[in-house]
Amino acid sequence: MDLIIADIIPESRIHYPVIFARLFGAIVFGGLIGFEREARDRPAGFRTHILISLAASLFAIISIEAVHMPGFTDDEQVRIDPLRVIEAVTAGVAFLAAGMIVFARGRVHGLTTGAGMWLSGAIGLAMGFGYWPIAFFTTIVAICVLFAFGKLEQRFGFNSGQRVDRDEHK
Structure with a gap:
């Protein structure tokens, strides 16, 4: 029984x-970006951004832990390349x-939402690797870009998803 435990x-x-704090941080930071997308009634919102950020964080944590598993302790046998983890998460989220x-x-519709999903993955990786300040700063900047610049686009009629060609209304 001790072996099973x-x-x-x-x-x-x-x-x-x-580990749990990093995962929770990924949930919070991904959720903040998702909340903004949800508030704008975009298809990938709160839950989607949380899941992307959480998954990316988990992949980063698992990659760190896997190198230190019994059987992988010989430095000549196993070498972790963090870029491969980053590439794999980037490719998956990009898909x-x-x-x-x-x-x-x-x-073109959904480009900003897709970019937000991609960014949530990057924030999740930062959290998984333990870079709290980078993940926090990036989340704050993302919220500012999405919210503040979104308001500016609406005010000046530059929102590409809702922009109406002036020639259509003549």
Whole structure:
């Protein structure tokens, strides 16, 4: 029974409270971006951005932990390349984000939402690797860009998803 419990709760390079805090941070930061998208009634909103950020964070944490698993401790056998983890998450999220982008009636829709999803993945990676200040700053900047610049676009009629060609109303 002790072996089963030891397998269920293995020793960890990163202490479990730190892992859970990183995952929670990914939930909060991804959720903030998703909340803004949800408030604008975009198809990928609160839950989607949380899941993307959470998954990216988990991939980063698992990549750190996997190197220190028993059987992978020989430095000559296993070398982690953090860029491969980043590339894999980037490719996966880019696939999801590309599904959000639609070209209809001569206009591109969903590009900002797709970019937000991609950014949520990057923020999740930053959280998973333990870069709280980078993830926090990036989240704040993203919210400012999405909210403040979104208001400016609406005020001046530059919102590409809702812009009406002036020639159509003549």
